[in-house]
Amino acid sequence: MKRKSFGEMECPIAQTLEVVGEWWTPLILREVLMHDRTRFDELQKTLGIAPTVLVSRLNTLVGHGLLERRQYKQNPERFEYVPTASAHDFRPVLDELARWGRKWATLAP
Amino acid sequence: MKRKSFGEMECPIAQTLEVVGEWWTPLILREVLMHDRTRFDELQKTLGIAPTVLVSRLNTLVGHGLLERRQYKQNPERFEYVPTASAHDFRPVLDELARWGRKWATLAP
Numbered sequence: 025m026k027r028k029s030f031g032e033m034e035c036p037i038a039q040t041l042e043v044v045g046e047w048w049t050p051l052i053l054r055e056v057l058m059h060d061r062t063r064f065d066e067l068q069k070t071l072g073i074a075p076t077v078l079v080s081r082l083n084t085l086v087g088h089g090l091l092e093r094r095q096y097k098q099n100p101e102r103f104e105y106v107p108t109a110s111a112h113d114f115r116p117v118l119d120e121l122a123r124w125g126r127k128w129a130t131l132a133p
Numbered sequence: 134m135k136r137k138s139f140g141e142m143e144c145p146i147a148q149t150l151e152v153v154g155e156w157w158t159p160l161i162l163r164e165v166l167m168h169d170r171t172r173f174d175e176l177q178k179t180l181g182i183a184p185t186v187l188v189s190r191l192n193t194l195v196g197h198g199l200l201e202r203r204q205y206k207q208n209p210e211r212f213e214y215v216p217t218a219s220a221h222d223f224r225p226v227l228d229e230l231a232r233w234g235r236k237w238a239t240l241a242p
Contacts, residue, residue, distance in 0.1 A: 027156055028156075028157075028182075030160070035160075035163070035231075035234075036230070036231040036232075036233075036234030036235045036238060037159060037160065037163055037227055037230045037231045037234060038160060038234075039234040039238035039239075040230045040231070040233050040234035040237075040238055041156075041159060041160070041230070042238070043237075043238060045154075045156065045159070046156075047136055047137075047150075047154065047155075047156075048137075050146060050150060050154070051139070051144075051146065051147060051150070054144070054146055073137075089237075110233075110236075110237040113233060113236065113237065114233055116229050116232075116233075117226065117229045117230060117233055118146055120225050120226045120229050121145070121146045121149045121150070121226060122144075122145040122146045122149070123145075123225075124145075124149050124222060124223055124225075124226055125144075125145030125146060125147075125148040125149035126145045127219075127222065128149075128152075128198075128219040128222065129145060129148035129149055129151070129152060130148075
């Protein structure tokens with residue numbers, strides 16, 4: 025099923041979801057912001073995410089300016105993804121998601 | 134592509150995403166919580182969402198206890214979805230998503 029883009033909507037919630045609302049993306053930001061895991065290989069291993077999906081999500085975050093891609097090793101080339109100010113400012117959203125989950129998600133079926 | 138379930142993860146952020154992290158769901162909660170739109174027909178029309186997708190998302194929210202399905206009309210039958218305490222407590226997440234969007238999403242490419 026093709027996913028409808030929210031980028032054209034004027035609502036700031038929709039605008040945010042267009043950037044960070046894809047499946048996996050908040051968990052990637054959790055690793056980067058809360059656990060200082062910035063390297064592709066450690067993100068992939070920790071999350072157990074398909075490499076192709078991780079590449080796609082990281083490219084979106086880089087494209088929207090939340091992460092900066094930096095090479096930290098040659099032969100073989102390895103890259104890390106360093107959070108910018110806009111990524112750090114997403115931390116309160118993660119904190120609210122965690123608060124809600126601790127309070128309500130255990131009641132789920 | 135099959136979507137991996139986050140429900141088995143212990144992280145409270147992942148638990149929350151399992152309930153409300155699907156595409157469209159936060160916007161449905163925006164309509165219900167911030168604009169008092171609880172009827173299926175008005176949700177469908179306002180959001181411009183495919184009816185089958187709206188049914189799926191509403192069923193998930195009902196299943197996790199955020200919404201209660203109530204019939205408000207007969208012949209033809211019509212239903213509304215009334216937010217519970219756990220849905221109202223999701224409002225701070227929407228507020229944070231909106232704050233981030235107002236601050237940063239306009240900088241996106």
